[in-house]
Amino acid sequence: MERLSLTSYVWKCILGAEVIYTLCLIGGYLPWRTQRGIELHHTLFETLPGFVWGNSTSILWGALAIAVFAVFFGSYMVWMHNSSLIK
Numbered sequence: 001m002e003r004l005s006l007t008s009y010v011w012k013c014i015l016g017a018e019v020i021y022t023l024c025l026i027g028g029y030l031p032w033r034t035q036r037g038i039e040l041h042h043t044l045f046e047t048l049p050g051f052v053w054g055n056s057t058s059i060l061w062g063a064l065a066i067a068v069f070a071v072f073f074g075s076y077m078v079w080m081h082n083s084s085l086i087k
Contacts, residue, residue, distance in 0.1 A: 001085060004078045013074035014067050021066045025059065
């Protein structure tokens with residue numbers, strides 16, 4: 001196995017996280033669940049630091065928070081993979 005590129009992997013993690021974040025935001029506005037399901041969906045989003053449902057500044061702040069989490073996750077995964085390679 002080869003070593004992973006930190007830059008490439010982290011950017012892919014950020015892209016994937018932002019796509020999922022956007023899809024989940026859109027899903028929060030679609031009425032295909034029960035009222036209790038919608039409330040749970042909104043509550044889960046509100047666990048992001050500073051997120052208030054429906055506020056455009058808050059949505060951008062949430063996207064930034066997701067990007068930061070993706071950087072940490074991607075960096076950790078690359079470190080775990082690269083440090084476990086047998087030399």
